[in-house]
Amino acid sequence: MADRRAYTGVRIVETGSFAELGDLAPSETKRFRIKVPYKQLGITGAEGVYPVGVQVLATDMDGSRSPAALGGATTLLPLISSDREAVPTSVLWPFLMPDTKTVDGTYARPDRLLRSVSPGGQLRNLLDLASSSPGEGGTALVDPALLVGVDDLANGRHLPEELELTEQQRAPAAAFLADLLTYARTHTAWVLGYDRPDVLALAENPDLREPLQRAIDRATDTVLAKYQLSGRRVSWPTRDGVTSGLLSSQRGTGDSPVIVTSAALPDWEPRLGSLVRYTSSRGPLPLLVNDVKDTDADGPETVVGLRQRVLSDAALAVLERAIDPESRADSFTLVDPQWNPGARWSTGRLDAAFTVPFTRGASLDSLLTRRLASYDGKVPSSAKARPLSRTQLLRATEIVKQGATLSSVISQSESVDDTLAREVASVLAVRWRLDRPGGLALAASYAQRIGAELDKISIEAPPRSRSPAPRAASRSRSATTPTRRSGSGSTSTPATRLSRSPPWTPSTWRPGNGGPSRCRSTSAVSGRRSSPHTS
Known part of the structure; x- marks a missing residue:
């Protein structure tokens, strides 16, 4: 009020x-x-x-x-008093990661995240409300970073020293993670890139985009595999960050939707439907149009408000179809990811929106299977939004390059590559538009830490004879002395050995917790990889 x-x-x-x-x-x-x-x-x-x-x-x-x-x-x-054909009705429920890491490697506000996923908290209420609605009408929009963050919280990982939580205090996080995965697996799931990257910044820096996008994809895919979750990949630019160039960069295989507002498509009309087909310079792709109304620009304040918005959009779609037989009007609602339905969400009876005669619950995937109307109108050539700076992307690129070097000299590097991919994706998160110095500082800290790990690695080799041995003699060496061919000459030399001081521990390497347990012997001259050699 x-x-x-x-x-x-x-x-x-x-x-x-x-x-x-x-x-x-x-x-x-x-x-x-x-x-x-x-x-x-x-x-x-x-x-x-x-x-x-x-x-x-x-x-x-x-x-x-x-x-x-x-x-x-x-x-x-x-x-709607007459007998009308029901229209497809769908609600998209976003579950985004609200927290991030600090330069110390710990989460910035894990206490807030714990409150949010605990009974009565914002994310907990949102999930409970979504779960109360019929399965056909709901689609989950999942940020994989949220799965990792809540799992870390449930297991006490990467928490500040001053925050001590008992197993009982962490239990709500474990329960939320299990319930979110259950909801996403039993409903249609759409998946954002890890930590919702700034796709506008990537689109405006095409020379840097490819390796950074690979890191985002790796971070996303490995998290989905870990939690046994599958879903359609989607991208979600900010409201004022949609351009024709961005849509071209997001085209991919052509089956990954981009979520846009109706303001980004000035010639869009509800009769086209919420999902339309747009032909970019690289080919067609689907766009999901969020028709933001002035009355609910900040999201519905109550569950009743959300319910009545869903019903009203459906009623208008019914009347639109009655007037125009070619109309594809439907009812689609994108819930504000920061909206808290409140602890008394059940009194709003959202489920009633799917029981009236003129609505038909439909997942967004089911709407994609139908023939989409084409949007042939205008798309902005430039964005009002200010993306992350090129400097931020360059620092993320530095992490990629240093990470590749580190990965090349350690065995069992898969987990290292996965961690580095998540760090690169987090550096590119759209959240850093609101804290640009903080994003640059985080990127610098990741790069410095990887550089420090590389500095601990040294190359050792037996002293070389003054007179190079003939090639035949090189071939007759004992099998216990491995050899390598240099990229700049034809003589063979004893294999180099990588070591570090202090000696490596047998634990698996992860950024910031010591060195790798093993290395792969690598030629410093030619860059070729030889057979594994334990130091």
Whole structure:
């Protein structure tokens, strides 16, 4: 009731249409209920959507009352009375990672993440609400970084020293992770790149994009494999960050949708449907259009508001199809990822939106299987949004290059490559637009740490004879003395040996916890890889 601008229609002043709240002190709240007879709402009976508002009027201490409302709220009442064909109705539920790592390698605010996934928390409420809706109408949009972050929290990994959590305190994180995976596996799952990368920055730096995109893909794929989750890959640019060049860069194989707002497609109309086919310079790809309304630009404030928005969009789609037989209008709602439905979300009865005769729950994957209408209109050539800087991408590229060097000199490097890929993806997260110095500092810390690991590696070789041995003699060496051919000459030399000080421990290497247990012998001259050699 905080929006005093929410003024709808003609104020109803009949007796009994008011609720007396009594005196309210500053910041005090009270619940109320108003019952207004249907005939007083002025609904004519014509099919459509009727806005209905509630306003708060206040009497001052001196008894004076202003006709201007102090607060108000608006809801929508759809009316479809005839027998109409039901329209596809779908809700997309985003689950994004709200936290990030610091230069110390620990999470910045794991306490906030724990509150969010615990009973009554924002992410927990969002997941519970999504799970209460019919399976056909819901699609999960999962950020793999959230799976990793919640798993780390549940197992006490990468937490600041000052945060000590018992197993019982960490239990809500484990429960949330299990429930989120269950929901995503039993419903349609769409998957973002790890930590929602800044796709606009990648598109505007094509000379740096390929190795960085490979790292993002590796980070995403390995997390999905670890948690046995499959889903359609999608990208989600920011509201003002969609350009024709970006859409071309995201084309890929042509089956990965890009989520855009209707403002990015100025010639889009609801009759085209929420999923349309756009032909970029590299070929066609599907676009999912989020038609943001001015009244809910910040997301629905209540579950009732969300339910009525879903129903109203469906009602308008029904009427659109009745007028235009070629119309593909539907009802699609993208939930605000930061919206908290509240602990009393069940009272909003969101499931009722899928039980009326004019809605038909449909997953977004099912909508992709139909023939999509083509969008042939304009797309912005430049973005209003300011992407991550090229400097940030260059630092991420440095991590990729140094990581490749480190991976080439250690055995069992798969886990190292996976960790480095996640770090590269995290450096490219769109979140750093709001903290550009922090993103640069994190990228620099990752690069410095890998460089420090490389500095610990030294190359040792037996002293070379003054007179090179004949090639025949080289061939007759004992099998216990491995040899290598140099890239710049034809003579054979004893294999080099990589070592580090202090001696490597037998533990598996991970950034920041010591050195690798084994190395692969590598020629410093030619760059060729020889057979494995244990140091």
